[in-house]
Amino acid sequence: MTPTLHFMCGKMAAGKSTLSRQLAEQHGAVLICEDIWLQQLYPTEIRGFDDYLAYARRLKAVVAPHVLQLLRAGVPVVLDFPANVPAQRAWFRSLLDEAGAGVGHVMHFVDTPHARCIEQLHQRNRDKPPGSMAMSVEQFEAISALFVPPAPEEGFTVRTYR
Template sequence: MHTTSAHTATAGAAVPSPRIHLVIGPVGAGKSTFVRQLVQQHRAVPLNLDDWMATLFSPDRPDTADVMAWYVPRTLRCLAQIWKTAEAVLNAGGDVVLEVGLIQQHQRNAFYARMGPWADAMVVYVLDAPRDVRRERVLRRNAEQGTTFSMVVPPHIFELASDLWQPPGDVECADHTVVWVPVADHGA
């Protein structure tokens, strides 16, 4: 597992170094609930891709069969801006908690490559749960639209995203600090 120093000396006092807390997992795994805990624990700035997409693009989302052709370039632009914002927070000395999708290995690899010198300041938290548990959570979240709701996840999108989920493999775990969060630790 890759490790880094958690403190640097500033004016003779130990000050925590800024950290990136990257939370990944399939839809309905409990990421948003876990993110709230990390934000409080680390007094970090949360940056959530779904919130950005819902605010910036949901009103303009087409009702076409090929919504992915519309969705992907907007997601990439949001990720670029989220990273710029994260860098500004990190450079100011603050922690960030990123909930930005990255359900496939190639997406995470591209994101890691973008991090440059900040790569060593990152912890990846992996959350997962059985598909039937996640499906029920998403249906409930869609209906209740509570505190972790940002947009409706239709059943076909849930199934597609679940099929695409790739948990970190041995190489990713060797190259980065990866923490597997047990289901009981993050709730619904």
């Protein structure tokens, strides 16, 4: 069986983390969740979006060799890291290029309606699941405005969930 890298695309609060957990269980994959790692490693340092971007870059630099080692060992990996804009997706492309032809991939595009994402954001803010940060609707709107759906010319295998 071909080792596969599964990764997520979708607006904030679309349901990507829930799907990530389901995929990891379904495929017997190692799940690596950016939000949980960032919360554990930098519990007080991330105060805003710019902080998130800086610490996420650090985390990716550390996680990438580990992910490649797992894939090369034949272990499927689910990365619950956002692939929400082309620049973020370039990191996943670099992982796949470095992993080589023997590794498959699926970008799981969780295409949840905007209003439903806001409902789920409120629920997440109430429930505070592991790794989640409270986010206002204003912050959600600002971040969602940056979202770019995957395009065929990016060359990813995309599975869409509506």
